[in-house]
Amino acid sequence: MPPKTLSEILTKNEAISLLLNAKGGMKETAIIALTKNLSPHDQETLNTLRHLVIDFDDDLIKKIAELHDENIQLKSLALIDNLTGLFNTRFFLQNLETEMARTKRTGHSCSLMIVDLDNFKLLNDTIGHVAGDKFLCEVGNILRENARKTDMVCRYGGDEFAIIMPATELHPAIRIANRMNDAITRIPTPEVVVITSSIGIAEYKASSLYKTDEFIKAADSAMYTAKKSGKNRVSVSSEPAGVKTQPVAVTIEEKEALVKGLKKK
Amino acid sequence: MSKTPLIASISSGKGGVGKTFITVNLAACLARKRKKVLVVDCDLGLSNIDIMLGINPKLTLKDVIFGDVNVDDVLITTKGGFDFVPASSGAKEMAQLLYENIETIKNAIANIAEGYDYVLLDIGAGISETVLQFNLFASRNIIVLNRELTSLTDAYAMIKVIYQMFGRNSFDIIVNSARDEEEGKKIFNHIDAICGKFLGFPLHFLGHIVYDDSVQHSIMKQQLLMQVSPGSIPARNCVRIADVMTRWKAS
Numbered sequence A: 001m002p003p004k005t006l007s008e009i010l011t012k013n014e015a016i017s018l019l020l021n022a023k024g025g026m027k028e029t030a031i032i033a034l035t036k037n038l039s040p041h042d043q044e045t046l047n048t049l050r051h052l053v054i055d056f057d058d059d060l061i062k063k064i065a066e067l068h069d070e071n072i073q074l075k076s077l078a079l080i081d082n083l084t085g086l087f088n089t090r091f092f093l094q095n096l097e098t099e100m101a102r103t104k105r106t107g108h109s110c111s112l113m114i115v116d117l118d119n120f121k122l123l124n125d126t127i128g129h130v131a132g133d134k135f136l137c138e139v140g141n142i143l144r145e146n147a148r149k150t151d152m153v154c155r156y157g158g159d160e161f162a163i164i165m166p167a168t169e170l171h172p173a174i175r176i177a178n179r180m181n182d183a184i185t186r187i188p189t190p191e192v193v194v195i196t197s198s199i200g201i202a203e204y205k206a207s208s209l210y211k212t213d214e215f216i217k218a219a220d221s222a223m224y225t226a227k228k229s230g231k232n233r234v235s236v237s238s239e240p241a242g243v244k245t246q247p248v249a250v251t252i253e254e255k256e257a258l259v260k261g262l263k264k265k
Numbered sequence B: 001m002s003k004t005p006l007i008a009s010i011s012s013g014k015g016g017v018g019k020t021f022i023t024v025n026l027a028a029c030l031a032r033k034r035k036k037v038l039v040v041d042c043d044l045g046l047s048n049i050d051i052m053l054g055i056n057p058k059l060t061l062k063d064v065i066f067g068d069v070n071v072d073d074v075l076i077t078t079k080g081g082f083d084f085v086p087a088s089s090g091a092k093e094m095a096q097l098l099y100e101n102i103e104t105i106k107n108a109i110a111n112i113a114e115g116y117d118y119v120l121l122d123i124g125a126g127i128s129e130t131v132l133q134f135n136l137f138a139s140r141n142i143i144v145l146n147r148e149l150t151s152l153t154d155a156y157a158m159i160k161v162i163y164q165m166f167g168r169n170s171f172d173i174i175v176n177s178a179r180d181e182e183e184g185k186k187i188f189n190h191i192d193a194i195c196g197k198f199l200g201f202p203l204h205f206l207g208h209i210v211y212d213d214s215v216q217h218s219i220m221k222q223q224l225l226m227q228v229s230p231g232s233i234p235a236r237n238c239v240r241i242a243d244v245m246t247r248w249k250a251s
Helices: A006-010 A024-029 A040-055 A059-079 A089-106 A120-127 A129-146 A170-185 A212-228 A252-264 B019-032 B049-053 B061-066 B099-113 B129-137 B149-166 B181-198 B213-220 B233-246
Strands: A110-118 A152-155 A160-165 A196-204 A233-236 B006-011 B037-042 B083-085 B118-123 B140-145 B171-178 B204-210
Touching: A059 A089, A089 A110, A089 A152, A089 A160, A089 A196, A089 A212, A110 A170, A110 A212, A120 A129, A129 A152, A129 A160, A129 A170, A170 A196, A170 A233, A196 A212, A212 A233, A252 B149, A252 B181, B006 B019, B006 B129, B019 B037, B019 B049, B019 B118, B019 B171, B019 B233, B037 B049, B037 B099, B061 B099, B099 B118, B099 B129, B118 B129, B129 B149, B140 B149, B149 B171, B149 B181, B171 B181, B181 B204, B204 B233, B213 B233
Parallel strands: A196 A233, B006 B118, B006 B140, B037 B083, B037 B118, B140 B171, B171 B204
Antiparallel strands: A110 A160, A110 A196, A152 A160
């Protein structure tokens, strides 16, 4: 069998997984990692070519390395919020669904927190958008610092943040929310505007009937309750997740039976 | 050896049915039977056990929630031989508690409950989240009702909601202000039949309490019926109910 060219081996997709860093000045550190299912023949060929890869400016390697980097960047662009470096809405929606499914499977509740800044528009108007953006980054850091390793802190639109808390019941979620609420209040603001936060929390239990959008809505409406009741506070979705809370009214039949039966006596 | 307390809630749905009267007098009966009893006023917005007991507590559950007060400091030992945790009346912030505040109270109760045989929770009227949470916290749910139609429908609504929300299907019924034992049983049988028919489970008859002037008299005097008129029929009715409760097993 004639030895293959490097290109031939590298384009044999199913056999290769690459980790390359052969760009620009780093070309000497080019590394090629290959899966085990590369045939001995391919491996041998590659070995004979290895020093060539390092010593020569191989256009193919360069191209692959560039593509690889671009891929990583594209992936992160799609899931990371540009400004704050937190996860973005897309990541949030994907992972919320996953966590809800996990709750159903494991039986452990997960909680969702929606954090909305109070008076942020006023701050933005006062100090300008650039400083406002900086403030948002600071809030992002505060949320990340006060969250636990397993929590997923996401930016959910303008000055709103969403935090997915796997395997977390309402009570510990409230504790963390209070901590975040306190910390946000302490971020120094350059002007007289005081920025606080209104936080809403909802719990998703194994018995919950919520769909993803209903679960978000529950946390969101708790956040609005916090806002309406005076801001700078934590509020909890008054509906235990998925349970019909509108207490099921006594039906007409039941009422009639209750009233009639007693009158007879 | 630490005892496991039996936590029982006393609620009615409708107000003015006699929950508080029953709670304090049952507590006194149990105390007489050498049981260690704690009564917690869980009618957080409009509490009035203190009025019924003729005491004027300085510290209340409000201070536990919003102040830096330990629940031990709120605890009062009453003339009836039982301990009592008062709430405050007319405090607006207590009427609409956040979930977290209710948790604080529940934790506080759980912390001091050890060592008691019975913890009786006197729960407010209505079916608010607070009312439901305390019912869920208790291991036995006593529902008080009387012969009024509105009391009957509210008691039924209460049972139905607790059943549908938490899956509970065991309730202890006290018929208050009955004319006699026969009427008490009749009223119980009536609501029991409707529960069986529409919800599919029977109720437990804990007992009846007859109404006579001694009840009003003790309330006006701000004293326990068990102390003012221990020989009266309603007082003896209370003793009988307490007897049944002593046979309950702590869960």
